[in-house]
Amino acid sequence: MSATRKAYRSAILHSVGDPAEVGLEASCEYYPDGLLVVDEGRISALGHASDLLPTLDANIDVVHYQDALITPGFIDTHIHFPQTGMIGSYGEQLLDWLNTYTFPCEKQFADKAHADKVAKIFLQELLRNGTTTALVFGSVHPESVNALFEEAERLDLRLIAGKVMMDRNAPDYLTDTAESSYTESKALIQRWHGKGRLHYAVTPRFAPTSTPEQLAMAGQLLKEHPGVYMHTHLSENLQEIDWVKGLFPEQKGYLDVYDHFELLGERSVFAHGVHLCDEECQRLSETGSAVAFCPTSNLFLGSGLFNLPQAEKFKVNVGLGTDVGAGTSFSLLHTLNEAYKVMQLQGARLHPFKSLYLATLGGARALRLEDRVGSLRPGNDADFVVLDYKATPLLEYRLEQSGGIEETLFVLTTLGDDRTVLETYAAGRCVHQR
CATH class of the missing domain: 3.20.20.140 (Metal-dependent hydrolases)
Structure with a gap:
């Protein structure tokens, strides 16, 4: 559980604003093949793997997750x-x-x-x-x-x-x-x-x-x-x-x-x-x-x-x-499943990008901690989770039908639970591994 300099390669998604204020498209950053670089418990870089990999020292450990999504904790x-x-x-x-x-x-x-x-x-x-x-x-x-x-x-x-x-x-x-x-x-x-x-x-x-x-x-x-x-x-x-x-x-x-x-x-x-x-x-x-x-x-x-x-x-x-x-x-994934239904009962929709916001950056803003957690912005604490697209047979099969990251995220919040969480990192340390 020691904090060492590492990079994590995967699909990566995080909120950068409230969809109700900035619109859906501007509320998230998505990297289909992304890289998250962690140094001494903080995020030092985030971007496309193709852009960042050539800038890394040859000896840096790169952990590559296939069929997974990294989001903020x-x-x-x-x-x-x-x-x-x-x-x-x-x-x-x-x-x-x-x-x-x-x-x-x-x-x-x-x-x-x-x-x-x-x-x-x-x-x-x-x-x-x-x-x-x-x-x-x-x-x-x-x-x-x-x-x-x-x-x-x-x-x-x-x-x-x-x-x-x-x-x-x-x-x-x-x-x-x-x-x-x-x-x-x-x-x-x-x-x-x-x-x-x-x-x-x-x-x-x-x-x-x-x-x-x-x-x-x-x-x-x-x-x-x-x-x-x-x-x-x-x-x-x-x-x-x-x-x-x-x-x-x-x-x-x-x-x-x-x-x-x-x-x-x-x-x-x-x-x-x-x-x-x-x-x-x-x-x-x-x-x-x-x-x-x-x-x-x-x-x-x-x-x-x-x-x-x-x-x-x-x-x-x-x-x-x-x-x-x-x-x-x-599980906040399970909680978002219920949140979606609460909105449906009132004739409103909870978009998956808003769900992600509520569970991450929205919570950080509610706690006045958005300068430390809630997004994967460089400088923030390296608190993040790795979500497994193949956590259950049904989830794997359903995500094979997904048309894009919005649908994938929605499926994760409706079918996901603790089994979906492959690894959890706090301040750059792996604190849970399924």
Whole structure:
């Protein structure tokens, strides 16, 4: 797993812009026979193999992938590390699901040994599915965040995570206080934020489980540490939205609760946003806040359909989230399959180039990391995946019929899953090999 100077030859595709803003043709760069040159964990060159091969030193190692596609590593903008063990839990919508499955599962993360074990499983699942950057919920326990960051540091991954802040409307065994959540979060920020490729996110679970005092403390943490992230949930479920109205009657809506406590900003990511009005989209846009689109979990919990065209209209930054454990797969390819269906149900189309954007550069922009990850631009971290056109007999046969890269990409996002990921690279190191 050492970072050495290497070149990787394959078909290569990456996003360079949002199709909604620059148009489909200008949104991607495609090299049918491309070369990606990696030096000390960073991309040093990208182009056509015929142009770049003659410029390489004779002794450079060139890895050639046949029947494969290199893309940037996938970016998951919303996922719950402590819910790994309860993925695929039956029969509830959001609020009952939290009480029946989520809270008892998260209780176990007070035990550091348990958190260590799950951290290894969780990160290996991300890498097996080609995800190289993720924005992650911990549990209320600092042990959960320490375990996750320790394993991510060992693998040199770009990871953003935080301890849940939750001081009401949850079991006693999972609640903190406004003061303890501030103190514990501050200690974690000082230990982990900016260490290697790690970043911290202030993480109130969602408005109903935080008192006004705790939300004020979250805002204070953001003021004191301007480079950290803010990560929470927003407008996922209609029953949840009514609950927020009852708890915060003085605010004009769900987003306004967070706005009141100064939690909106360029590093603020709100998961779901299924039921947003135009005014809320406008406010998200003008504050530079982002939404994590989580189609798999929105369908699984029956929460509703995210309105991507509405977000595009107001130029809201949107990334893609698997939302494990309500989401039923760590695979962003599988998640894009569900995203396509969510758009179809609303009479809209999700073009494969937009899918690629959401899973890579769109996620990077949502996280304000587009100068490091999300594309294969020279200077970026060498986080990339190799997708195997022959991963399954059906995929191989179907791609034999493909008329071009758009169709190939669409087939990969409808038939692809963890088996499609041949190799995953993080900072130039191979961190997963199928």
